[in-house]
Amino acid sequence: MSQVAGWHVEVEFDENDHRTRSAAMLRLRDGTELRSRAHATRHPSDPNEARIGEEFAGARALKELAEQLEAKGQREVDALHTRPPK
Numbered sequence: 001m002s003q004v005a006g007w008h009v010e011v012e013f014d015e016n017d018h019r020t021r022s023a024a025m026l027r028l029r030d031g032t033e034l035r036s037r038a039h040a041t042r043h044p045s046d047p048n049e050a051r052i053g054e055e056f057a058g059a060r061a062l063k064e065l066a067e068q069l070e071a072k073g074q075r076e077v078d079a080l081h082t083r084p085p086k
Contacts, residue, residue: 005029011061013054018042020053024061026069034072036064 008027013020019041026034038060040053 011058020057022057022061026065034068036061
């Protein structure tokens with residue numbers, strides 16, 4: 001029997017003339033919340049396209065969340081292997 005699961009992800013942006021900051025949060029089924037921050041800086045000669053800065057800053061924040069999630073999973077697997085057998 002399959003089980004349907006879901007995670008909640010939020011990404012917010014704060015932009016000024018040359019810099020886009022992002023904050024990301026991932027809420028897991030076990031109640032854990034993982035958070036990250038990242039930024040992207042626009043070169044002065046590049047056109048002022050906010051969505052491009054969002055894409056770079058958002059991708060970097062999500063990449064950090066992915067790394068945190070992988071580390072969490074590895075800690076949980078390690079904990080299962082260090083338990084004494086029943």
